[in-house]
Amino acid sequence: MNLDSYDYYFNRELSWLAFNERVLDEAFSKSNPLLERLKFLSISGSNLDEFFMIRVAGLKELVSVGYSGRDAAGLSAKEQLDAISKKVHHLVKKQYVCLNKLLLPKLQKEGIRFLSEKDLNSNQYAILNDYFNSTVFPVLTPMAIDQGRPFPQILNKSLNQAVIIENEKKEKLLAIIQVPSVLPRFIRIFDKDDEKNMNFISMEKLIKLFAKKLFTGYKILSIHPFRLTRNSDLSIDEEEASDLLEEIEKSLRQRERGFPVRLEIEKNSSSIISNILFSMLALSNDEVYEINGPIDLSSFMDISTIEGYENLKYKPIFPQQPPEFVGKKSKFDVIKKRDVLLHHPYQSFKSVIEFLDEAAEDPNVLAIKQSLYRVSGNSPVVKSLMKAAENGKQVTVLVELKARFDEENNIQWAKKLEKSGCHVVYGLVGLKTHCKILLVVRKETDGIKRYVHLSTGNYNDKTAKLYTDIGMFTSRESFGADSSALFNVLTGYSQPPEWKKFSVAPGSLRDAFIQHIESEIYNSKENGNGRIICKNNALLDKEIIKALYRASMAGVKIDLIVRGICALRSGVKKLSENITVYSIVGRYLEHSRIYYFENAGNPKIFLSSADWMPRNLDRRVETMFPIEDERLKEEIRDILDLMVADNVKARIQKENGDYVIKKHQGVQSVESQEALAQYYREKNQKHFNDKPEKSKFRSKKNEVDF
Amino acid sequence: MFEIAAVISIASEGIYLNISESKGGTIKKIEYLYQPLNIGQETFNYGRISFKKVDKICKILDNYKQLIKDYAVRNVKVVGTTALREAKNITFILDQIKSRTHFDVQVLDDPQEKSTIYKAMLLKINNSVFKNDRLFLGYIGTGSLGIAICKDRKITYSQNVRIGSVKLLEILRSFQSDSENAYRIINEYLSSFVKTIKSIPDIHRVEHFITCGQEIENIIKMSGGRLDTEFQSIPVKTITDLFDKIKTNTPEQIGRKYNLPDHDLESLLPSMGIYKMFFNIIEVSPIISVPVKLSEAILLEMFSNDDFKEISRVFAESTVISAKNLGLRFLYDEEHANQVEKLVLILFDLLKPKHRLDKRYRLLLQLAAILHDIGKFIQLKNHSEHSANIIKGTELLGLDQRETEIVASVAKYHSTKFLLSDDVNLQKLEQKDRLVIAKLLAILRLADALDRSHSSKVKDIKVQIKSRKLKLKIISDQRILLEKWSIETKSEFFEDVFGLKPEITKE
Structure with missing residues (x-):
């Protein structure tokens, strides 16, 4: 064929x-x-x-x-x-x-x-x-x-x-x-x-x-x-x-x-x-x-x-705080014990700012490193970084000046950062830095500890209210090591190492995707249980499309929730019968990138800054990282299930390229964005209901997070 | 609490930064950076490093400095190996680096580099089931090949052969041969070393072949092995098969096929050739790779790690053993050497308040005592000078150049007059070192005099310091007339150095 x-x-x-x-x-x-x-x-x-x-x-x-x-x-x-x-x-x-x-x-x-x-x-x-x-x-x-x-x-x-x-x-x-x-x-x-x-x-x-x-x-x-x-x-x-x-x-x-x-x-x-x-x-x-x-x-x-x-207008929704953080004085203490997922805009971007602020003030923090691609004017992120530098932290900011629009604005705050003592580095020549990563190095009693925040979206408090993005806090050692190494590559200090957990573009990211697809093909042939769910914004890369076609032909069941451009043709007999392409266009701009591979019952789930486009895989620095915490994996699976079930804002690609709303006669209507807002509200409620009486009162106060 | 330290290693192919922390005996790598920079090419081709290269070195060091700041590391060491060592303009280069980056670069000499690596290897081996077996340790440096035989965790033999991977590469380049023939030239060239290596004592009784370094790690990678384990066994056949597969390939072809970084490629074939040569001599399979890198080995020395202290202590024993083996090869008077060794150690310890020298000098004195007469193998006349030449020519295990020079000097002057400034070679040494030599020499001469008859009459000795006198009470069941006379004639120098006049009595 x-x-x-x-x-x-x-x-x-x-x-x-x-x-x-x-x-x-x-x-x-x-x-x-x-x-x-x-x-x-x-x-x-x-x-x-x-x-x-x-x-x-x-x-x-x-x-x-x-x-x-x-x-x-x-x-x-x-x-x-x-x-x-x-x-x-x-x-x-x-x-x-x-x-x-x-x-x-x-x-x-x-x-x-x-x-x-x-x-x-x-x-x-x-x-x-x-x-x-x-x-x-x-x-x-x-x-x-x-x-x-x-x-x-x-x-x-x-x-x-x-x-x-x-x-x-x-x-x-x-x-x-x-x-x-x-x-x-x-x-x-x-x-x-x-x-x-x-x-x-x-x-x-x-x-x-x-x-x-x-x-x-x-x-x-x-x-x-x-x-x-x-x-x-x-x-x-x-x-x-x-x-x-x-x-x-x-x-x-x-x-x-x-x-x-x-x-x-x-x-x-x-x-x-x-x-x-x-x-x-x-x-x-x-x-x-x-x-x-x-x-x-x-x-x-x-x-x-x-x-x-x-x-x-839309009724305002109140972004939730992740329940893990509610009532906790130090985010470091929480993240040290477990990974925390942040799903914007259902959950507030404030947690990221607070984390940065805590890092800026914490006497044990030695260094902060962050990639900034597009930030809002008057960005609280920039303010926190400046404060950290003024407090004597080693702050390295990787600024991508080629980011669209606001060129003038970008240069201005980059200069401000430099003035306050931040170490500002301007990306790699010929490669746009698109990965979103924040690293905090902390000296603790038992050694150096690294805290990492990785995300599918930019460190922009404004767009975090309008774009759906998922971030993760972790203190896993392998993530810290990879993050450090990534910054060393981005600053031009070092050659890329062998990554422990990350896949990084340009270089290994496309191969990683294709490898995961191939292993689903294998699982499908051996055990008949290949399964892929991908959620991103564009699918254009021909090598990946071909791998997906091969997967479909091998019987792998594939759901692609692709918001924008999709060059893949779904539902073609003998080619892509097992592929369904969805596109969700709703109140929030779908922006998160989730890659799910069934892996014979032991799912591998990744988040990434990259879409499946050649530009992401060849001409940008992008990362993909695995979700390893079982609870977080479950959460992502819930998110994907809700998206696939969407029959209000999700359209399905027909063989001819038209997109139609799913028929939902006799089925309960599901609008994934609304359902997700509800999901996170309930998550917080459940968290507080499980707590002893006193916290009930507190929950009210904390639930609303402007 | 934990310690944190950083090592920057300026190697022939690039510059490394290793920031690690040590806690409760375990060392954890926090940052490991590598920036390729072909420094060796300039040194090996032109004998000097250009200032343009220095600019690049300084740029990389400045970047690394930022990371060292990020972790607030105070314990920092910057070392250089072959490429710096062999550059004729090294003094100026180091001065430039110092003035621009404030880093003091310590250039490791070859034996220093090797013993640092051996110690790190031994530390890893310490946790293995084969730690007490007879081991062959091989380390392919860029400049020379370090080989050692080890039994019961002690190195009994060591040798540096001037066939490092980059040296071999130079030879290849001078032939300007095509890749088809490169491996043949390597083979032929290496065959001239086979005899030497075959004559290493006990080499045929080796039970395990242990190695480390970038080359073997690349070989493991190429044969699909993993690098994240403490020990990695690779069947010899895997390596020879791989060699046959790629021996006619260009480095570029190999790089593409195996996805290896450029800087590792050129030295790969020469290194595999070296391994192949060993396989013909040592028939042990599989060989074992331990993940040791120079920067890690240096970090071990920087941390106050108990296991490593123990390794260092054992290693000093290895140095003594290898000195004795050297003595055996030169048919030395073992009994006399042992006696003088015993006496110098007693005297050194007893005179501690007077000489105020640390343990390391005790080892140097011990070596000088063992080896002071080996020059007699060549000729009795001027034997001490021959002793010194042999010592300098053999690179004693674990000693750096300065230390070797001290041991050789002590041996050289043990039977002749010693003036603090009359010798051209001595003038190369710093004033401080000349004083050390004088102190060690004074002790050695005294001990030598106490065994003047070479018949180990002295069983033990008691020392008392009393009003400018060093009273030596000899415990012996024989007459010690000759020794008494000898002391009297040779005590002048001792008195000059310590202000004490030795007096000998028999108990």
């Missing part, structure tokens, strides 16, 4: 678009509160923006350099672009159906109204007139276009107005106004007469309303917003585009940055405008998207998080 056959793989981009459609579907889902639906819609929009800037731009470059390669699914770059255009046109239509037919009317009913010129009363008009004169007008720079003036540089992702004006001689001119990005996209109109509603007007409508003030002496014939997406110049990130970059570099072409990849233009725009833009920007028909509504859905993010309207 030729496992390389094009028929056995999904194209990466189309698989990603399918994922984005799942996000969009959440905007349609009545089970979500209204503002959350708006948020899903907004996310589906910003996701697309990034997709165009990086993936589409990369493919476009491949086409322009004449690259003739095909992807695993057999598509050329041009074919991929065509398929993407078709799919995105469909998605955009769906997005605006959702917005116009469902969300805006519902919002209106709730009193969140988006007004047009005709809706304005005189009072509101006056308010807006004032606002335009005082705030908007000064930052507007209309640019007329004629033979003498070149077409202005249209900024990436900026919203613009194309205006056709006419002078007294009846000569028509095109002018462009950039909608100022420094001002809010939706302006709240504080109208004393209408306090029960929240009225907004979009910036482009406001500008249209008062545009005549900008073109005195001209007649305005038409005015329409448009938005251009370019190959992102500065923010281009190898992380998303590295596979393409490689191919492009092979073609030895000077990379030209910033070329346009998408034009969004208001539906029913004057054909003059669209024709001019078209030719000026050298775009093809496929790259133009007519938008039936406000362009740039990502700007609705501000509305979705608006203050008040709690009934239209």
Whole structure:
């Protein structure tokens, strides 16, 4: 059987678009509160923006350099672009159906109204007139276009107005106004007469309303917003585009940055405008998207998080403290005795900060080492590390500066850390440090003891409330030794050792995965009990996919809970009949990576920072570590069972690549994220109920952990 | 409580850092780092280390320093082996390293390196069932091959053969031969050593072949063995089969096939050649590998470990045994040597308040006493000078160069005049050491005089120090006229050194 056959793989981009459609579907889902639906819609929009800037731009470059390669699914770059255009046109239509037919009317009913010129009363008009004169007008720079003036540089992702004006001689001119990005996209109109509603007007409508003030002496014939997406110049990130970059570099072409990849233009725009833009920007028909509504859905993010309207948002959940830590003075004492799992956001990230704080103050702590990939601005993690350094601890911080976005911000806190006495090391050349690891070296009476926290997600207190990630505290000696050695590799102090427990990419991680898959194949052939459950965010690595196909053919039962891209085709007769692919898109961004191998009844369970993508396995420093504590293994098994049982937010991949919600007639409905929140609440309750009376009182106090 | 210590070892192929803690007799490795750096290549090819290399050395040492800080380690030792030892510009290199990293690098000489390793091997062997058997210890260093025979935990014979893995490599390079023929050259070259090794006393009665080092660990890895056990047995056939399989491969091919780091590859074939040579002489299988690394061995010396102290004590006995074996080979007057040895030890202990020298010098004096006359094998005339040359030429087990020099000097001047500054060789020694030599010499001469007739008349001796006089009461059943006369003629030097005039009476 030729496992390389094009028929056995999904194209990466189309698989990603399918994922984005799942996000969009959440905007349609009545089970979500209204503002959350708006948020899903907004996310589906910003996701697309990034997709165009990086993936589409990369493919476009491949086409322009004449690259003739095909992807695993057999598509050329041009074919991929065509398929993407078709799919995105469909998605955009769906997005605006959702917005116009469902969300805006519902919002209106709730009193969140988006007004047009005709809706304005005189009072509101006056308010807006004032606002335009005082705030908007000064930052507007209309640019007329004629033979003498070149077409202005249209900024990436900026919203613009194309205006056709006419002078007294009846000569028509095109002018462009950039909608100022420094001002809010939706302006709240504080109208004393209408306090029960929240009225907004979009910036482009406001500008249209008062545009005549900008073109005195001209007649305005038409005015329409448009938005251009370019190959992102500065923010281009190898992380998303590295596979393409490689191919492009092979073609030895000077990379030209910033070329346009998408034009969004208001539906029913004057054909003059669209024709001019078209030719000026050298775009093809496929790259133009007519938008039936406000362009740039990502700007609705501000509305979705608006203050008040709690009934239209998710009910807040209160992250739990792991019961092991509750009422304990020292986390070291707890971790010394047993491993502790932390499942965010169901359990609070606060435990990590508290652990760091304790380490910073503890006189026995000698050294703290941590990898930082993306931290929040004003991060408590950074503060704790600085405090530790000031207290005389040896603090080594491995900073990954190539982390996306906030480059400036990253450099700033890295400098702050250095100033406070931390030893800051900037990753390995050519390898992005993606593993998440924290090591505390403590001098105890019976010797040096190392405490380790390993995680599937970044040390970011903000995202820990929104992303699902699992971390583990341990003081196991082999983990401490591996962690030390890993830092020695990351700081460039030493060659990689032979790992005791970890598997580390680049190097041994892919082999480790394939070995575990192979041993399930063996178990299946020998005893008929091969079983694999994988939970991660993307599956693209062909070697691993092939191993999984072989496993399926050998009878290994495989559940893949893959949130995003999945190039593996499940359910194909004689190839992948035993594989089920799930994708959970819900309130929280699924981010944890769990790898479960049945191992003939003695399960091997791992957590990892890595997805099954070539970039994770080849171009990043990633770790995978085993869960060894039996209780923790049980907990992970519970988590996986809940996820596989999800029939509300989990979609199943069909053979054709579509994803559908599991049918659950007659079965109790299970929403895994909600069930997990419940699971951890009950865990804490059970913990306190098992305790003698007194602690019951205390439990109430501790249960809520903001 | 526990102790923590760090050793940085600057080796030919790279720099190691080992931070370990010791508690209740067990030593636990906390950090073990390795950064490859080909220092040996410069030393072995050009005889010197470039300053560019020093930059790299210092960079690595600085990194290691951070880790030493992380664990707040105070007990730190930095050692260098062959690559540093053989560099002609070593003084400048060490000075550079010192001024840039504040590390004092101690360059181990070859015998020192070997005895450190042997001691660590013996400590491991101490826990084995075969500890009292006749063992062959082999350690392939980069510069030379250390071999020793051991029985009842005591080393009875030791020898350093100048065929280390890197030395062999140099020879290979000078042939510029292709990989197809490399193993043949190795074989031929090594065959010239076979005779020497075959003549080692008791080599044919060896019961176990014990070895250690990076090479054997790589061989174990390549043959699918595990390295996490105390002892690892490998059938000889496994190694010879492996050698036959890879002998015509290039290091690159071997690296790819067995996933070995580059720096270990080049010396692999030469080392396997050395092992093969031994297998032809010592027919013992399987051979046993003990996991001993130089850095670990040095750590043992740094910790106050009781087991290791015991090993060191036994090891000093081994040194004495090997000196006596050396004497036997040179047909020495065993009875006289034993008598003088007995007397110097009595005198050394009794004179302790006067000479204030520690136990290590007691051993040196003992060795000098055993070996002071072995030069007579060559010629009676100037025999003491021949004695000194033999001592210097044989590298006594467990002694470093300085110590060997002291023993040789004491032997050299035992029958001639000794001036504190008249000898060119002595001028190489520091003032402090010249004083040591004088003190030891004074005792040796006295003891030698007490057995002037070479007939062990003195059974015991009692000493009393009274107003500038060393009163020696001899217990003997024979007349001691000759000895009396001898003391009187030779006591001047003793008086010069200790300010005491020896007087002899018979009880």
